[in-house]
Amino acid sequence: MSQSSQFSLLGQRRFGPFFWTQFLGAFNDNVFKTALLTVLTYDALNWTALDPGLLNNLIPGLFILPFLLFSATAGQLADKFEKGRVARYVKLLEIAIMAVAAFGWMNRDLWLLVAAVVGMGLHSTMFGPVKYAYLPQHLKPEELVGGNGVIEMGTFVGILLGEVLGALLVVYKPIGIELVAFGTIGIAMLGWFFSRGIPHSPAPEPELRINWNPVTETVRNLRFTRQNRPVFLSVLGNSWFWFYGAVILAQFPVYAKDYLHGDHSVFVLMLTVFSVGIGAGSLLCERLSGHKVEIGLVPFGSIGLSVFGFDLYLASLAYTNTAMVDMAGFVAQAGSLRILFDLVMIGVFGGLYIVPLFALIQTRSDPKHMSRTIAGMNIMNALFMVVAAVFAMILLKIGLSIPELFMATALANALVAIYIFSLVPEFLMRFLAWLLIHTVHRVHTVDEERIPKEGAAVLVCNHVSYVDAVVIMAVSPRPIRFVMDHRIFKIPLLSWIFRTAKAIPIAPAKEDPWLMEKAFVDIAQALHEGELVCIFPEGKLTTTGEMNEFRNGISKIVERTPVPVIPMALRGLWGSMLTRSPGNPFGRSFRRGPFSRLSLVVGKPVVPTQATPEHLYEQVLTLRGDWK
Structure with a gap:
């Protein structure tokens, strides 16, 4: 395979329609959520009497809630039914949710919009098991790392562009609300259009009987996954990455404002460089892995997450500016480039860490149980993100600054990595061989x-x-x-x-x-x-x-x-x-x-x-x- 093979997949029917379907889903999620959070931050009095700070923490939590409640069901559906069909139904659900949201936007009905947030969380929950179980059915083993890299790159670019567009559209006077309301419906319809091109993906277990009890099915899923030790520990490693990322990303708004003394454009710049880093690291995996699933990159990625997370703490201490600056003013400050470099490298090593884990889970899971394994992983991810929020709140409550929280997270990552690699030495062994x-x-x-x-x-x-x-x-x-x-x-x-x-x-x-x-x-x-x-x-x-x-x-x-x-x-x-x-x-x-x-x-x-x-x-x- 050539070095550009992962990009050539975009022009092939077995990959291209699926890529754009998932890209537009991630994009639309974030256009909608960011627009809502922006309105509640800068125009709260016209929408609700509730504290904006409360809503800014409540809304992301409500988005995660369906992952905890419905992931087990979503995994069963993806194993029982043809995946292209499931994807199309999920896209129709997205159109309906965005129509409800549009009604909420036009009538300034906050609770309809909150219901739509939960609905979009449900949309992502239902699509998640399809997203990662689809790839092994249509990609060759030597294409799997590259395909996962492109998917991860597309997801984070979609998140970034969605956040930027949502923040820009909703404040565009006098038709910002209308642009968001009808724009999100248009994006959902475009996603459904691309989903129609997804090729037939046979159900691995069509005879499966659905267990509609999410609690018992979740327990059964996790118990089954634990039987395959490398897969289960890869799921834990994946969830840990979301813990790390949730802690770091959640601090960006206050960090940009109170520590870097930057305006909203500095916050957007931080998101941009971090997302570019994730995309670059995800794409770099194929070159570094030699077109195969190379789990030796996982320890490499983990080392980078700790090193540059700790250096972000040191760089924050060295940053001395106290005057309010915009993006250009921030870049001109002494020490700013070091902070941006650390954010890029955290993203790059995050990509190197996460893509091989996805590929390992896909290649070593029981094919008949893969969607349910992915669903179990999504549940774990959601739980780890909730724990990350609690972890950050506790450390900040006891007096740690945000830079010190970065340091604590980097050190915790090193301890977790040592623990996981001691349980499955194959990761570290492959790293030494790769090195x-x-x-x-x-x-x-x-x-x-x-x-x-x-x-x-x-x-x-x-x-x-x-x-x-x-x-x-x-x-x-x-x-x-x-x-x-x-x-x-x-x-x-x-x-x-x-x-x-x-x-x-x-x-x-x-x-x-x-x-x-x-x-x-x-x-x-x-x-x-x-x-x-x-x-x-x-x-x-x-x-x-x-x-x-x-x-x-x-x-x-x-x-x-x-x-x-x-x-x-x-x-x-x-x-x-x-x-x-x-x-x-x-x-x-x-x-x-x-x-x-x-x-x-x-x-x-x-x-x-x-x-x-x-x-x-x-x-x-x-x-x-x-x-x-």
Whole structure:
């Protein structure tokens, strides 16, 4: 796939109509909500006697309420019915809600508008499970990260543009109210028009019986999701991101006014740079992940959220302006660019954090239960956002300033990240592998699509260095169980990585016959469960750069469990620090340069009956060629 492939999806029927449907939904939500909040802030006396501050907190809460009440039902509907049909009905509901809102606008009926806020929350609740369960049905595995990136970019751009347009339209005299009232109906109708182009998306479980009790269905959803530990913890990680974002974003209006001494345009500027950062990070995921689901980016994103969240606190302390300024005046102030840079980078690393989590949930969930898993995630997101509001109110109540709240949130993010990654070390392990092949080595892959996306197979490869397994792990689109010499398995630091990856240590029969037999039993069990297993048939690292004879272990493996065997060859690692090349290891690495190139070549599958050590040796030798 080309680097521009994620944008080319917009021109394809399987993606384009769906993208514009969800974009216009997010856009319309925020045009309406922001217009209402702006009116209640600047023209409250003409609408209600209630405190504007109360309403500014009540309205976002009412929008979230349907996520708590109806997400479980929405997930069932998306699993039971064809998704294009569900999307069209949701868009018709949006038109009806905006018609009710228009009546409220024209009659200055606040409670009709509040009811429409709840209705739009219901609209988003019903569309959410469709939104993320649709993509795996229509995108190839290598397109999923890019597709999610474009969707996330579109969502945040839609939110940003909606907030800006809503704030501008409603104060446009003398027809601002009319523009919002009828403009939101027009946007809803446009969304329905695009939804008609969404291709047929078969229901994964049409025989599903709907449980209309939201409480019991929510509990059942979360219980089912917890059975898949990586998915459940990814859901928690996703919800944590919404906690972090809710805390940060909720402070922007007061932070812009009281700490930066800026007018409304400074607040809009902050939203803009943050949204641009989210969009850029979301799109950057495809390039950094190599067109596959790379969960190693999640720790990278989490580190950035903490680093730049903490620096936002430091930058706020260094900002000294006390005069009221507009956007241009703020940018001219000393320290303002650092604050804006921190906001952009929080957005960028937020995108790097959230997109791989979405993709992991989509690829590792039970397809028949995916919409309900997404619905469960939406419930968790809503709960975490409520807790975020309580968290912020408590810290502000006990005397923390908003910059100190930024610092506390950044530190809390670091603690949560450590906790989650300790529960699922695969995240951190993949991060270390990703870091290796993007810093010390630049890895070029050839025919990596031959590594099967699902089902059992044995991968065989030449053994050049102590990091062969890490390189292969970073390139593979799915987890691999490595079989390796027990002595390499015990190397400090690398041992933790191999244990985390559930590597299988093996020893020669004359050295430890029990460990050798246990290794073959573990291999058979892994293949029986449909996993990938990788072995290095040479049984030891090369000391000359040339391949050693392949041992007979591969024959025993495929004899017990007949599965395809995929030959692979590493090229370019010989002579690096972690090989047994003669001479000073640091001197060798210095001669190679800081960013040495290497290559992993994947061959065609070999049927079990032909997977002899001699035949596989010739296959791997041919793939490697002369480049050691």
